[in-house]
Amino acid sequence: MTRIFVHGAERDIDPDGEFAAWLDPARTAIVSIDMHEGHLSEDPSCPCPAPRGREIVDGIDAFHREARALGVRVIHVRSTLRASGADDIGGTSSSAWRATFPQHVGPIPGAADHAIEGSRWTAFVTEVAPEDEIVSGKKRLSAFYPTDLDFLLRQLGITSVVLDGIMADCCVLNSAFDASNLGYRVSVPSDLVRGTDEALERAALSMISLHLGLVLDSAELLEVWHGRS
Amino acid sequence: MTRIFVHGAERDIDPDGEFAAWLDPARTAIVSIDMHEGHLSEDPSCPCPAPRGREIVDGIDAFHREARALGVRVIHVRSTLRASGADDIGGTSSSAWRATFPQHVGPIPGAADHAIEGSRWTAFVTEVAPEDEIVSGKKRLSAFYPTDLDFLLRQLGITSVVLDGIMADCCVLNSAFDASNLGYRVSVPSDLVRGTDEALERAALSMISLHLGLVLDSAELLEVWHGRS
Amino acid sequence: MTRIFVHGAERDIDPDGEFAAWLDPARTAIVSIDMHEGHLSEDPSCPCPAPRGREIVDGIDAFHREARALGVRVIHVRSTLRASGADDIGGTSSSAWRATFPQHVGPIPGAADHAIEGSRWTAFVTEVAPEDEIVSGKKRLSAFYPTDLDFLLRQLGITSVVLDGIMADCCVLNSAFDASNLGYRVSVPSDLVRGTDEALERAALSMISLHLGLVLDSAELLEVWHGRS
Amino acid sequence: MTRIFVHGAERDIDPDGEFAAWLDPARTAIVSIDMHEGHLSEDPSCPCPAPRGREIVDGIDAFHREARALGVRVIHVRSTLRASGADDIGGTSSSAWRATFPQHVGPIPGAADHAIEGSRWTAFVTEVAPEDEIVSGKKRLSAFYPTDLDFLLRQLGITSVVLDGIMADCCVLNSAFDASNLGYRVSVPSDLVRGTDEALERAALSMISLHLGLVLDSAELLEVWHGRS
Numbered sequence: 001m002t003r004i005f006v007h008g009a010e011r012d013i014d015p016d017g018e019f020a021a022w023l024d025p026a027r028t029a030i031v032s033i034d035m036h037e038g039h040l041s042e043d044p045s046c047p048c049p050a051p052r053g054r055e056i057v058d059g060i061d062a063f064h065r066e067a068r069a070l071g072v073r074v075i076h077v078r079s080t081l082r083a084s085g086a087d088d089i090g091g092t093s094s095s096a097w098r099a100t101f102p103q104h105v106g107p108i109p110g111a112a113d114h115a116i117e118g119s120r121w122t123a124f125v126t127e128v129a130p131e132d133e134i135v136s137g138k139k140r141l142s143a144f145y146p147t148d149l150d151f152l153l154r155q156l157g158i159t160s161v162v163l164d165g166i167m168a169d170c171c172v173l174n175s176a177f178d179a180s181n182l183g184y185r186v187s188v189p190s191d192l193v194r195g196t197d198e199a200l201e202r203a204a205l206s207m208i209s210l211h212l213g214l215v216l217d218s219a220e221l222l223e224v225w226h227g228r229s
Numbered sequence: 230m231t232r233i234f235v236h237g238a239e240r241d242i243d244p245d246g247e248f249a250a251w252l253d254p255a256r257t258a259i260v261s262i263d264m265h266e267g268h269l270s271e272d273p274s275c276p277c278p279a280p281r282g283r284e285i286v287d288g289i290d291a292f293h294r295e296a297r298a299l300g301v302r303v304i305h306v307r308s309t310l311r312a313s314g315a316d317d318i319g320g321t322s323s324s325a326w327r328a329t330f331p332q333h334v335g336p337i338p339g340a341a342d343h344a345i346e347g348s349r350w351t352a353f354v355t356e357v358a359p360e361d362e363i364v365s366g367k368k369r370l371s372a373f374y375p376t377d378l379d380f381l382l383r384q385l386g387i388t389s390v391v392l393d394g395i396m397a398d399c400c401v402l403n404s405a406f407d408a409s410n411l412g413y414r415v416s417v418p419s420d421l422v423r424g425t426d427e428a429l430e431r432a433a434l435s436m437i438s439l440h441l442g443l444v445l446d447s448a449e450l451l452e453v454w455h456g457r458s
Numbered sequence: 459m460t461r462i463f464v465h466g467a468e469r470d471i472d473p474d475g476e477f478a479a480w481l482d483p484a485r486t487a488i489v490s491i492d493m494h495e496g497h498l499s500e501d502p503s504c505p506c507p508a509p510r511g512r513e514i515v516d517g518i519d520a521f522h523r524e525a526r527a528l529g530v531r532v533i534h535v536r537s538t539l540r541a542s543g544a545d546d547i548g549g550t551s552s553s554a555w556r557a558t559f560p561q562h563v564g565p566i567p568g569a570a571d572h573a574i575e576g577s578r579w580t581a582f583v584t585e586v587a588p589e590d591e592i593v594s595g596k597k598r599l600s601a602f603y604p605t606d607l608d609f610l611l612r613q614l615g616i617t618s619v620v621l622d623g624i625m626a627d628c629c630v631l632n633s634a635f636d637a638s639n640l641g642y643r644v645s646v647p648s649d650l651v652r653g654t655d656e657a658l659e660r661a662a663l664s665m666i667s668l669h670l671g672l673v674l675d676s677a678e679l680l681e682v683w684h685g686r687s
Numbered sequence: 688m689t690r691i692f693v694h695g696a697e698r699d700i701d702p703d704g705e706f707a708a709w710l711d712p713a714r715t716a717i718v719s720i721d722m723h724e725g726h727l728s729e730d731p732s733c734p735c736p737a738p739r740g741r742e743i744v745d746g747i748d749a750f751h752r753e754a755r756a757l758g759v760r761v762i763h764v765r766s767t768l769r770a771s772g773a774d775d776i777g778g779t780s781s782s783a784w785r786a787t788f789p790q791h792v793g794p795i796p797g798a799a800d801h802a803i804e805g806s807r808w809t810a811f812v813t814e815v816a817p818e819d820e821i822v823s824g825k826k827r828l829s830a831f832y833p834t835d836l837d838f839l840l841r842q843l844g845i846t847s848v849v850l851d852g853i854m855a856d857c858c859v860l861n862s863a864f865d866a867s868n869l870g871y872r873v874s875v876p877s878d879l880v881r882g883t884d885e886a887l888e889r890a891a892l893s894m895i896s897l898h899l900g901l902v903l904d905s906a907e908l909l910e911v912w913h914g915r916s
């Protein structure tokens with residue numbers, strides 16, 4: 001049996017039962033979201049700080065290493081914005097978080113530099129292996145729009161995705177919605193995502209577990225995959 | 230000043246300030262999500278019960294009436310699935326909630342009848358005025374995919390949407406993400422959405438307020454619109 | 459060997475060779491485009507006349523009957539526009555053909571009635587079998603946007619499409635481009651499409667044969683399918 | 688009056704009449720398609736030769752220079768494919784032209800190198816000015832999928848596009864269909880596109896003129912813009 005969390009409560013499911021399509025390593029890709037300097041740097045000029053994300057860098061790296069060894073594909077997604085500004089602050093509709101998030105955390109001094117193509121802020125903090133794929137060009141909250149992630153997943157024959165990274169209550173959750181709507185089976189390792197705060201992290205995981213897919217510990221997921229590879 | 234809620238805390242914003250684009254009634258449409266019999270019926274065979282939604286039927290109707298009088302467009306979105314089953318339980322990838330939600334609430338006896346085209350379950354419970362628009366063909370959680378809602382909003386010259394209906398922590402939240410990613414300014418009247426339970430409702434509104442747009446009382450929104458019409 | 463046409467020239471290909479993925483009846487759907495009264499009616503008030511399309515009604519019906527017997531799915535796509543006019547002449551950007559096509563054929567008196575939801579113009583002229591699927595809501599030239607055709611094809615497990623109907627040089631060609639870009643293998647039976655005139659029909663088939671997929675006689679296609687069912 | 692071509696015939700239209708939305712330089716972007724080494728190089732190892740395109744390099748550069756001076760935006764689109772091969776020959780569904788086009792022109796020796804990210808084949812042959820925008824990541828025939836071109840155009844407030852480049856009967860035509868379906872007004876300068884051969888060039892321009900928008904000489908377009916800037 002496999003231990004999952006449903007709205008915070010533990011449940012045991014049969015990995016060969018109705019969730020089998022969620023747990024097939026041969027058709028699964030890990031989609032690791034926004035683990036780059038622009039969110040994770042400790043530099044005070046970090047343009048869009050998500051400090052809780054630093055806690056999971058090592059865990060994500062270890063998870064990806066073990067997954068690769070089992071043949072599971074790893075895809076790293078990062079935000080990049082054209083230097084002209086057209087994609088965001090210089091365009092007809094800038095990112096909503098630029099107006100809303102400071103209502104909670106106060107002004108974000110470096111925000112204008114967020115995700116600028118070619119800048120140091122777009123460097124990944126987590127390990128990228130030669131056989132991994134990279135999706136650049138995330139420009140809003142979803143990993144799917146306006147990127148080629150869906151195209152890439154189709155080309156790889158993927159039918160199930162595992163989402164890790166930041167932030168649980170925005171980009172990860174939004175990508176989980178999109179992936180599920182597009183027909184992919186979605187799982188989220190609860191130990192490898194972080195959000196705005198612990199309460200919203202838990203809430204995001206509850207929503208995923210109720211409406212979208214499996215929330216479970218990464219070790220549990222690896223155990224199922226080991227049994228099938 | 231206009232009173233909004235940010236992660237549950239009250240804030241006062243200048244409606245002519247940086248949120249002005251969120252508050253222009255001439256370019257705003259209300260998108261009312263899934264207020265149909267398939268979620269709201271008290272019949273025990275209701276295929277996908279969202280009982281908390283019944284609390285807001287009268288409030289939504291009153292809000293829409295006043296909005297229409299101010300020239301704000303109202304668009305009603307509903308789920309419809311082909312009778313063949315191909316869109317969902319008979320297709321290659323059925324709706325994830327069919328597997329996940331019963332882990333929390335137990336078996337849903339009528340689920341196979343959910344949203345079937347032409348069935349009584351697709352009838353709106355809220356009032357639909359002759360000048361309103363209808364978007365049918367929602368098949369998963371988002372109001373935008375695979376429907377023509379974005380196409381319709383572009384054709385109407387809309388740049389700002391107000392989302393009401395059910396459920397706050399899945400279809401409303403997912404649609405808020407999509408709308409914001411597509412460049413629309415998003416507001417959600419906190420009194421006119423309902424979710425799985427009160428905790429997830431509050432969490433969904435927190436996420437919207439932090440990452441996507443304005444969360445405020447519908448009366449507050451109407452007051453701003455009155456001042457501008 | 460299977461006889462195909464490449465830029466008008468005959469070629470013989472091995473149906474088990476590099477085009478095998480184009481020719482698998484088990485994963486193929488026929489997508490029949492816009493064979494409805496609004497294009498085919500002989501009534502002088504026909505809103506968007508495509509008179510050459512009448513020549514292929516019987517041929518399409520016969521092809522579909524034989525295909526169904528072999529287990530190939532048939533999907534009928536039709537244009538429908540909201541009665542409010544928002545989708546087209548009452549919206550921010552009306553269909554381009556309303557301005558361009560009359561430069562060639564002169565005024566089109568009934569054009570304002572084209573494809574209005576619920577009107578007699580949306581009735582199919584070709585046979586629709588109970589097991590067929592229908593995609594309504596085509597609003598511009600492509601069968602894919604803003605409809606749920608891609609969603610439906612994914613749900614049906616389809617990887618190859620055969621396009622018939624009208625018009626070869628606009629809606630069929632546009633749909634062939636979209637299908638191919640989305641990863642579907644595209645074939646077009648040269649005897650079961652019609653265009654603006656014979657020259658543009660031939661040119662559209664040339665383009666499809668050079669850039670997108672197989673152009674061949676419907677009898678040839680049926681023969682391959684017979685050999686595989 | 689402005690001279691246009693409709694299915695090859697000359698027509699004079701009033702630039703302030705029903706085509707006014709096609710001719711507003713302030714809301715227009717030129718989208719220049721695939722004018723890179725991978726199509727235009729004279730090197731025998733050129734991976735996807737479109738030799739007729741070389742004839743228009745100078746004309747396109749001159750057109751863009753004059754357009755920029757009038758404030759019209761220029762966007763250069765190019766194909767790029769991941770080095771892993773997943774986007775194309777190593778994926779579940781490779782580009783259709785790899786199978787179809789050699790049926791007409793014979794084997795294409797360098798085809799495997801086409802558009803590989805970071806290779807010399809992705810260098811633009813036409814001039815790119817500092818204020819221009821670049822869209823990389825075209826992977827099939829359309830400039831819109833799976834790229835962020837539509838997102839960028841929305842952000843720039845563009846409602847009308849002018850397409851130049853190669854090839855008239857595939858990528859330009861496909862992009863014209865997509866742009867028009869998405870609500871953009873489309874024009875194509877007949878002297879600044881080239882196709883597989885002259886016959887298909889003419890046919891593509893006929894299709895655009897009948898179904899999508901304006902086909903006219905680039906000098907004619909510049910003259911209208913001059914009158915409005």
